[in-house]
Amino acid sequence: MSKDNFLPPAGMRDIEPAAAEIRNDVLSAIIANYKKYGFNSVETPCLEKPENLIGKKGGENEKLIFKILKRGEELKETLKNGGLEENDLTDLGLRYDLTVPLARYYARYKDKLPKPFKVFQTGSVWRAERPQKSRYRQFTQCDIDIIGDPTPNCEIELIYVTCKTLAELKIKNFEVRINDRQILKKISRDCGINDDKYGDFLISLDKLDKKSLEDIIEELRKKDFNEEVLSNIRNMFEGLKSGTKNINLLSDDENSDEEYSKAHKSLSSIIDTVKNLLSGINIRFDPTLVRGMDYYTGTIYEVNETNGKVSFGGGGRYNNMVGSFSGQNISACGFSLGFERIIDAFFSTAAGNNENKIKKAALLYSSDKDNYAEIISYCEELRKTYPVVSIFDKQKNISNQLGKLKEIGYTHWGIYNHQATQIAEMAK
Amino acid sequence: MSKDNFLPPAGMRDIEPAAAEIRNDVLSAIIANYKKYGFNSVETPCLEKPENLIGKKGGENEKLIFKILKRGEELKETLKNGGLEENDLTDLGLRYDLTVPLARYYARYKDKLPKPFKVFQTGSVWRAERPQKSRYRQFTQCDIDIIGDPTPNCEIELIYVTCKTLAELKIKNFEVRINDRQILKKISRDCGINDDKYGDFLISLDKLDKKSLEDIIEELRKKDFNEEVLSNIRNMFEGLKSGTKNINLLSDDENSDEEYSKAHKSLSSIIDTVKNLLSGINIRFDPTLVRGMDYYTGTIYEVNETNGKVSFGGGGRYNNMVGSFSGQNISACGFSLGFERIIDAFFSTAAGNNENKIKKAALLYSSDKDNYAEIISYCEELRKTYPVVSIFDKQKNISNQLGKLKEIGYTHWGIYNHQATQIAEMAK
Numbered sequence: 001m002s003k004d005n006f007l008p009p010a011g012m013r014d015i016e017p018a019a020a021e022i023r024n025d026v027l028s029a030i031i032a033n034y035k036k037y038g039f040n041s042v043e044t045p046c047l048e049k050p051e052n053l054i055g056k057k058g059g060e061n062e063k064l065i066f067k068i069l070k071r072g073e074e075l076k077e078t079l080k081n082g083g084l085e086e087n088d089l090t091d092l093g094l095r096y097d098l099t100v101p102l103a104r105y106y107a108r109y110k111d112k113l114p115k116p117f118k119v120f121q122t123g124s125v126w127r128a129e130r131p132q133k134s135r136y137r138q139f140t141q142c143d144i145d146i147i148g149d150p151t152p153n154c155e156i157e158l159i160y161v162t163c164k165t166l167a168e169l170k171i172k173n174f175e176v177r178i179n180d181r182q183i184l185k186k187i188s189r190d191c192g193i194n195d196d197k198y199g200d201f202l203i204s205l206d207k208l209d210k211k212s213l214e215d216i217i218e219e220l221r222k223k224d225f226n227e228e229v230l231s232n233i234r235n236m237f238e239g240l241k242s243g244t245k246n247i248n249l250l251s252d253d254e255n256s257d258e259e260y261s262k263a264h265k266s267l268s269s270i271i272d273t274v275k276n277l278l279s280g281i282n283i284r285f286d287p288t289l290v291r292g293m294d295y296y297t298g299t300i301y302e303v304n305e306t307n308g309k310v311s312f313g314g315g316g317r318y319n320n321m322v323g324s325f326s327g328q329n330i331s332a333c334g335f336s337l338g339f340e341r342i343i344d345a346f347f348s349t350a351a352g353n354n355e356n357k358i359k360k361a362a363l364l365y366s367s368d369k370d371n372y373a374e375i376i377s378y379c380e381e382l383r384k385t386y387p388v389v390s391i392f393d394k395q396k397n398i399s400n401q402l403g404k405l406k407e408i409g410y411t412h413w414g415i416y417n418h419q420a421t422q423i424a425e426m427a428k
Numbered sequence: 429m430s431k432d433n434f435l436p437p438a439g440m441r442d443i444e445p446a447a448a449e450i451r452n453d454v455l456s457a458i459i460a461n462y463k464k465y466g467f468n469s470v471e472t473p474c475l476e477k478p479e480n481l482i483g484k485k486g487g488e489n490e491k492l493i494f495k496i497l498k499r500g501e502e503l504k505e506t507l508k509n510g511g512l513e514e515n516d517l518t519d520l521g522l523r524y525d526l527t528v529p530l531a532r533y534y535a536r537y538k539d540k541l542p543k544p545f546k547v548f549q550t551g552s553v554w555r556a557e558r559p560q561k562s563r564y565r566q567f568t569q570c571d572i573d574i575i576g577d578p579t580p581n582c583e584i585e586l587i588y589v590t591c592k593t594l595a596e597l598k599i600k601n602f603e604v605r606i607n608d609r610q611i612l613k614k615i616s617r618d619c620g621i622n623d624d625k626y627g628d629f630l631i632s633l634d635k636l637d638k639k640s641l642e643d644i645i646e647e648l649r650k651k652d653f654n655e656e657v658l659s660n661i662r663n664m665f666e667g668l669k670s671g672t673k674n675i676n677l678l679s680d681d682e683n684s685d686e687e688y689s690k691a692h693k694s695l696s697s698i699i700d701t702v703k704n705l706l707s708g709i710n711i712r713f714d715p716t717l718v719r720g721m722d723y724y725t726g727t728i729y730e731v732n733e734t735n736g737k738v739s740f741g742g743g744g745r746y747n748n749m750v751g752s753f754s755g756q757n758i759s760a761c762g763f764s765l766g767f768e769r770i771i772d773a774f775f776s777t778a779a780g781n782n783e784n785k786i787k788k789a790a791l792l793y794s795s796d797k798d799n800y801a802e803i804i805s806y807c808e809e810l811r812k813t814y815p816v817v818s819i820f821d822k823q824k825n826i827s828n829q830l831g832k833l834k835e836i837g838y839t840h841w842g843i844y845n846h847q848a849t850q851i852a853e854m855a856k
Binding site: 005006007008009012013014015016017020021023024028031035036037038039040041042043044045046047048049051052063066067068069071072075079084086089090092094104105107108109112113114115116118119124126128138149151153156157160273276277325326362367372373376377379383387388389390391392393395401404405407408409 | 433434435436437440441442443444445448449451452456459463464465466467468469470471472473474475476477479480491494495496497499500503507512514517518520522532533535536537540541542543544546547552554556566577579581584585588701704705753754790795800801804805807811815816817818819820821823829832833835836837
């Protein structure tokens, strides 16, 4: 059998012991924090009915869904009837986020849940994206959501808990950028963009973290934006960047409507309150923040490395999606942490570098002369000093054996000698 | 939209907050125990290449695999070429256990892993079985395995750690039943069963927990077992049941070969050593224990409710499967806990019945007069006494609100009144 057969599927990963242990510790810390701050958990299956996954994020995203082939008689029937369309052949799909399943869950249980419902979920999601560095086809998300509260208290609490959680994980040097879809709508109108081109404008603007303003303008030119509008866009974003235009200067003119005024007031209050609650937090209005998802209706935010490109997570208000299941208008707001990015950041901290790790001892024995039951009993004693103790039969090449044990996180070792066993630290 | 659309797929479950919290606590306790006893964790993706899933457990099990439809150009190409077979249409499958992915993982990394490799895995697995009570299509498994040690020390340690883990979870009244495939082979020969009918014999014998001995004999009669053999089988199992034949009486006659003698010696030593290590443990030889999986080669065991039908888990030695990936002969032995059964048992214990639960307080406020930032700060103080504090805006119908909060696990509540807030226990 070829070596390639031992690999996991493209874009997916095996996690080795030392990393698996850190991932479990970090996930436990995130969950403990979410619980402490008053969020309750739910679990939903990894598979959903296709009709619940499709169309919640627009047609383009449907291609990302891993779909499950029908089975048995149902598959035979479909093939016999010449059903050769994807949606005829499949009856389930792997979830691509935790928000859609939550919306379904809420629709099912809303009558018995408290209002607002403060909920966290952690779990794997799958996206059939082209595999590339640091982009995986299976990855873990950690979400907090507040359903049923229309006030900016949601945004304040979600940002607060997320920042507290990152701090708990010893991640420093992060900033929160915040914007509102209603402000983007006003910017669009102020620049003279027709409402029917607003979507195109957002798609291009979303790339401003990777491309220059001139590249974006060139892209919009190809999308038939006229020169006057393009010039307005250039002036607007140069002004916003240099500070001659800011969130307050945007607030008063003939393009302001009630929705916008509300968004402007709410955004100012969120920024001020978060600054007040968390001294030293870097939170700022960023009019170029778009966030890709179709479903956002108001505030949007992202937390990323200060002066860096790594995003630790993001979220926003999505007032229509929960309601799209139950046919009611339901407020909802969420913040999703990107677990994989956090793990990468965590590995660069002291905790990730094996400092302050718990003592993990490997006890070696001779299978030809030692009594295994005695060793097991002895380990129970040893665990009072070393919280983790593993038993291994001593190999001929001890230095090779110790090297492999160190690699998977053992900090101490010893050779079993009844009550006289000596435990030593692993060599550096 | 119909109410049915809010349901998860058939055979899968939404887990509500109170249950989700207990599941997380129980899983954390299992993981902490596995770690303490010296097992290391690995993670593998939920999806595997079909060729790694198919054929590892025999053809019948292939029907249980949820398979992923090919996507994009590859799917178009397949359909154009008239590829209407299941295996043409799919390129991935959801894992149905954690053992097959572990065997692949070991083949990939064996050169850098310590010998033996003591490993635990927890995670979801999927089986497209007909949904029925307490049988789910997505469920959680918790496995410990020892790879690369051919001695019965593996069995001793796996049974020891599993019993310790059940005790840690306050599950009492369990027993361990143990057998060996080599002993089953000897029983089969002693009854005069031809080697080519040994598989049929095992399949029928495996049903002895649900059917009577006479039903089994009737089933074997239909499979063309002759009357002399059937009479031998009846005498053998009646003798084993009444104790006139037992593990020792089976040991000495002309049908004993080296494999059998080894198995007999090893089984006696495992039973004696485990009894020695764990006072009060109920472990016994059970010649009717078969365990369904094809891949077992030696010892097999199961842990279940004493005098009950609920199985908490099982496992055994599977010496060929790990090797089937790497083409080498590699010893392996495992014990898998059935998480869903353990959760059911846990719910019937004190811990599951909300006793000794951590204090979880709901703080109600008036959204029209209270300042949210102040409340958030106040909660930080409150968490010194109540480890979990959630904020909710006070509803008109407080008793209804408190009822819903109690339902999802809140033990205490209060109405925010600055530094004079009173926190009370929830009414019984």
